Amino acid sequence: MRILVTGGAGFLGSHLCERLLNDGNEVICIDNLFTGQKANVAHLRENPNFEFVRHDIIDPFKYEVDQIYNLACPASPPHYQYNPIKTIKTSVQGAINCLGLAKRVKARVFQASTSEVYGDPIVHPQPESYWGNVNPIGRRSCYDEGKRCAETLFFDYHREHNLDIRVIRIFNTYGPRMHPNDGRVVSNFIVQALKGEDLTIYGDGTQTRSFCYVDDLIEGFVRFMAQTEIVGPMNLGNPGEFTMLQLAELTLKLVGGKSQIVHRPLPADDPRQRRPDITLAKRVLNWEPQVPLEEGLKRAITYFRTKV
Ligand code: NAD
Ligand code: UDP
Numbered sequence: 001m002r003i004l005v006t007g008g009a010g011f012l013g014s015h016l017c018e019r020l021l022n023d024g025n026e027v028i029c030i031d032n033l034f035t036g037q038k039a040n041v042a043h044l045r046e047n048p049n050f051e052f053v054r055h056d057i058i059d060p061f062k063y064e065v066d067q068i069y070n071l072a073c074p075a076s077p078p079h080y081q082y083n084p085i086k087t088i089k090t091s092v093q094g095a096i097n098c099l100g101l102a103k104r105v106k107a108r109v110f111q112a113s114t115s116e117v118y119g120d121p122i123v124h125p126q127p128e129s130y131w132g133n134v135n136p137i138g139r140r141s142c143y144d145e146g147k148r149c150a151e152t153l154f155f156d157y158h159r160e161h162n163l164d165i166r167v168i169r170i171f172n173t174y175g176p177r178m179h180p181n182d183g184r185v186v187s188n189f190i191v192q193a194l195k196g197e198d199l200t201i202y203g204d205g206t207q208t209r210s211f212c213y214v215d216d217l218i219e220g221f222v223r224f225m226a227q228t229e230i231v232g233p234m235n236l237g238n239p240g241e242f243t244m245l246q247l248a249e250l251t252l253k254l255v256g257g258k259s260q261i262v263h264r265p266l267p268a269d270d271p272r273q274r275r276p277d278i279t280l281a282k283r284v285l286n287w288e289p290q291v292p293l294e295e296g297l298k299r300a301i302t303y304f305r306t307k308v
Helices: 011-022 038-044 084-105 141-161 185-195 214-226 244-255 279-285 293-307
Strands: 002-006 026-031 050-054 067-070 108-114 165-170 199-202 208-210 234-236 241-243 261-264
Touching: 002 011, 002 084, 011 026, 011 038, 011 214, 026 038, 038 050, 067 084, 067 214, 084 108, 084 141, 108 141, 108 214, 141 165, 165 214, 185 199, 185 244, 185 293, 199 244, 208 244, 214 234, 214 279, 234 279, 241 244, 244 261, 244 293
Parallel strands: 002 026, 002 067, 026 050, 067 108, 108 165, 165 234, 199 261
Antiparallel strands: 208 241
C-alpha cells in the first residue's frame, strides 16, 4: 500500500514510518518540523519506498494514497502551549484536510487522538465510553479541545460520507527519538538524571500516569488499522499506573548519579490521574503491552545517553 503519515518526523511518527516500510509499504511522510526532526527519519531516506515532504497540514495537500495516519500535532504541553492558536488549527484544519483527502481518494484514515480528551478524569480507569472532564478555556484546552473537535470531525465524516475512519486514544507513550528538550516527564527525568541535574517534579508528585513503550503502541496502531470490526474510539496504552515520584525514583535508580528530586509548581489543570481501560483493545486486537516500565526506561536511557 501507499501510506501517508502526517507528523512522520516526530517521535511516534518516525517509528510508525519505519514499521510501515518494514511491512513492505510505500510511505509518504509530511511534517513541518515544528517538534519533529529530519534526524528521526534520516535512516529511512535511502529507502526508495520512503518520501519526506516538508509541509504544514493546515494547508491542503493531495496524494494518491490507500491509507492516511494523521499524527501531526505537537504533543508536549510546553510545545503545544507555545502557540496555542496554531495548535488548535493544526488539530482542526489538519483533520479537515486529512478527511477531505481521504474522501477524495477513498483512503482509510487514522486519527491519533489522546487520553487528554478525558481531561482531569473523574472516572478511573478511563473506558472509551467516558465523555471526560475537560476545561474548555484553560492552557491545555488548545490541545484537548482541538483533539476532541478532530474526533467530532472524524465521526461526522464517517456518518455523513461513510468515510473509513479509525480513531485511537493514545495514553502517555515514551521511548527513543523523543526530543531531549521535548518537555514531557519521561524525557525530562532521564535527561536531567544523565546531566546530573535535579529531577523536577511538578506539584507533590502524587499525580499518576500510565506509560506505554513506543513499540507496543505502534503494534497496536497497525493492528487497529488492519481490522474492520470497529472504527473506534479505542484506548491504547499501558495500564500500569505510577506516581511521578515513583517514576523519578525509578529513573534515578536506573541512571545512577547524584541527582536529587526537587519540586516545582504544578501547572494549571494538570490531570490528577490517568490509566487506560484497554478491555476493547484486548478483545478486538488481541493486544496488550509487552514492555514493562523498567525495561522500557532502560531502552530509552540507552538512547538518551547518545544524545546528552
Ligand atoms: P511529536 O511532537 O514528536 O510529533 C508531532 C509531529 O507533528 C512533529 O514531527 C511535528 O513537527 C509535526 N507537526 C506539528 N504540527 C504540524 C503541522 N501543522 N503540520 C505538519 N506537521 C506538524 O509528538 P508525538 O509524541 O510523536 O505525537 C504524535 C501524535 O500522537 C500527536 O498527534 C499527539 O497528539 C499524539 N499523541 C501522542 C502521545 C504520546 O504520549 N506520545 C499521547 C497522546 C497523543
Ligand atoms: N511533570 C513533572 N516534571 C516534569 C514534566 C512533567 O512532574 O519535568 C509532570 C506533569 O506535571 C504531569 C506528568 O508529569 O503531571 C506528565 O506530564 P507530561 O507533560 O509528560 O504529560 P501529560 O501531562 O500531558 O500527561
